[in-house]
Amino acid sequence: MSSLKGTFDQLERDVLAAMAKPKKSFWLALAVSSLMFAVGMGCWGWQIYKGLGVAGITNPVGWGVYITDFVFWVGIAHSGTLISAVLFLFRAKFRNSFNRTAEAMTIFAVMTAGLFPLIHLGRCWLFYWLFPYPNQRLLWVNFRSPLVWDVFAVSTYFTVSLIFWYVGMVPDLAIVRRYTTGVKQWIFRIFSLGWRGTRYQWEHYGKLYMFLAALATPLVISVHSVVSWDFAMSVVPGWHTTIFAPYFVAGAIFSGTAMVITLVVPMRRIFNLETYITVSHFESLAKILLFTSMIVTYSYIVEYVLAFYSGHEFEIAHFLYRSFGDYKYLYWLMLLCNSLLPLTIFVKKLRRNLTYLFILSLFVNVGMWLERFVIIVSSLAKDYDPYAWGTYTPTLIEAGITLGSFGMFFTFFLLFTKYLPVLSITEIKEISE
Amino acid sequence: MSKQWMFDEKADFLAKLRELVDGGVDPHDLETMTPFPVHEADHILHTRTSRLRFFTLAGTLTGLIAGFAFTIFTVMDWPLITGGKPLISLPPFLVIAFELTILLGGILSFVGFLALARLPSVKNVLQPPKEYGNRFVIQQRGEE
Numbered sequence A: 001m002s003s004l005k006g007t008f009d010q011l012e013r014d015v016l017a018a019m020a021k022p023k024k025s026f027w028l029a030l031a032v033s034s035l036m037f038a039v040g041m042g043c044w045g046w047q048i049y050k051g052l053g054v055a056g057i058t059n060p061v062g063w064g065v066y067i068t069d070f071v072f073w074v075g076i077a078h079s080g081t082l083i084s085a086v087l088f089l090f091r092a093k094f095r096n097s098f099n100r101t102a103e104a105m106t107i108f109a110v111m112t113a114g115l116f117p118l119i120h121l122g123r124c125w126l127f128y129w130l131f132p133y134p135n136q137r138l139l140w141v142n143f144r145s146p147l148v149w150d151v152f153a154v155s156t157y158f159t160v161s162l163i164f165w166y167v168g169m170v171p172d173l174a175i176v177r178r179y180t181t182g183v184k185q186w187i188f189r190i191f192s193l194g195w196r197g198t199r200y201q202w203e204h205y206g207k208l209y210m211f212l213a214a215l216a217t218p219l220v221i222s223v224h225s226v227v228s229w230d231f232a233m234s235v236v237p238g239w240h241t242t243i244f245a246p247y248f249v250a251g252a253i254f255s256g257t258a259m260v261i262t263l264v265v266p267m268r269r270i271f272n273l274e275t276y277i278t279v280s281h282f283e284s285l286a287k288i289l290l291f292t293s294m295i296v297t298y299s300y301i302v303e304y305v306l307a308f309y310s311g312h313e314f315e316i317a318h319f320l321y322r323s324f325g326d327y328k329y330l331y332w333l334m335l336l337c338n339s340l341l342p343l344t345i346f347v348k349k350l351r352r353n354l355t356y357l358f359i360l361s362l363f364v365n366v367g368m369w370l371e372r373f374v375i376i377v378s379s380l381a382k383d384y385d386p387y388a389w390g391t392y393t394p395t396l397i398e399a400g401i402t403l404g405s406f407g408m409f410f411t412f413f414l415l416f417t418k419y420l421p422v423l424s425i426t427e428i429k430e431i432s433e
Numbered sequence B: 001m002s003k004q005w006m007f008d009e010k011a012d013f014l015a016k017l018r019e020l021v022d023g024g025v026d027p028h029d030l031e032t033m034t035p036f037p038v039h040e041a042d043h044i045l046h047t048r049t050s051r052l053r054f055f056t057l058a059g060t061l062t063g064l065i066a067g068f069a070f071t072i073f074t075v076m077d078w079p080l081i082t083g084g085k086p087l088i089s090l091p092p093f094l095v096i097a098f099e100l101t102i103l104l105g106g107i108l109s110f111v112g113f114l115a116l117a118r119l120p121s122v123k124n125v126l127q128p129p130k131e132y133g134n135r136f137v138i139q140q141r142g143e144e
Helices: A004-019 A024-050 A065-089 A093-097 A099-121 A124-130 A146-179 A182-191 A199-232 A244-270 A279-310 A313-324 A328-346 A354-381 A396-419 A425-432 B010-022 B039-045 B052-077 B090-116 B122-126
Strands: B003-007 B030-033 B136-140
Touching (some): A004 A146, A004 A425, A024 A244, A065 A099, A124 A146, A146 A199, A146 B090, A182 B122, A199 B039, A199 B090, A279 A354, A313 A328, A313 A354, B003 B010, B010 B039, B010 B136, B030 B039
Antiparallel strands (some): B003 B136
């Protein structure tokens, strides 16, 4: 066996190679994603100029693609925290290959999600009305409103995830400062805070990491529960149910795990990280995907059972409408993507086939987006009063902004892979000794 | 005069550390720099458990109390019944209090970490230790 230092040097070179001159495929990907981002920003600009009427949302469907996107992106964020914090507490070793990527994904997904309430506002420059401060008549915000809970939950989630991500990166930034020169080195010197890795620094660091993981774990569950209560707290049929919180949390982890696969499979290939991110690591992810898929499927069943068992005619009518009404194709497509296709990874051969996993993860991303769309739109389209029924079709502007959100997410992610170490070098060293 | 030893292997590093401590060197005079936490070294040097937990506890308690105090204060500041619910409705306020517990707990833990680990260190930002990352270093502080 070669010396430990030799192994470490090799590891550092391999991981940091991603930060050197990137391949053409990287620039191509960056160009496409920033173009998408620009399209989205252009659409939003048009919406601000013309007014919210350019979006398809109107009575009765006042929540459409924007809120779907919001829930989708918050959900994507969740598996980042799951992989970094929950698996850390469970001492699951395979997390080391993904945690940095997954945490980065969390940050960018929350940033993307955070834009959607503003986009949805119409007069987005009044966003600060959401903050808890007394207005000119000295009235405070209504703390009984789930929308205020959302502000607290999402901003806490962003802050704590950012701290967690940054803290995990400090020792690695100290490594990068050795490999860089000039202005770049100064940036890494400052952000690594003069880290030396003395025994007391490591002692405090270990405790901090553990506490942050322990705080982030209940936080991640609370955030998507709060998001689900945005719906469940109202008396709309199809929304007003107690299963929403656990159902949304499972769905969030499911979609987020799919997004990790979508991002890491190409990243591993572009940056030649095959030694550090192995097929077995992906197999572990695939198992999480399969497990959460089954929880989600179970929730779908429970939703229907609750509705029919309740004997509440509006609930029953709603669930019949959801599966056989105007949005039936989307509903059945969602079931195909979220409940049926993931079952194929019971087969070990498929679970270990990265191309297959990548394609499957794309289907799951689509399926989970559709799930939120179906829940939000079909419930609003037909509630109690037939006089107020209506349907909703997204406009091109809404599609453009959704495309833009993917562009923003991928642009940030690509910049991350270029400028920061994509794997946790320190943690891989720790387990490789 | 301070002395410094550098090792490529963890085993050599631990052997030297043990030799120094057994030879009567006070562990307080020994400083180590390692690429990752080495718990065996902590054991040899009797590194004390971090006091970071007090920061975390203070942060979480402050958040919890602040969350309830803030929400209850605001509804009492201008008592206005909405939705037929009691003014002080604890279940929804718990959500706010919970989020603030986590938020302040996280922030104060981070601040506590910076304070305890003496970071950011201006000296080391200006002169970063060259060998950090793949070598195991022991430094012994001098007599004077």
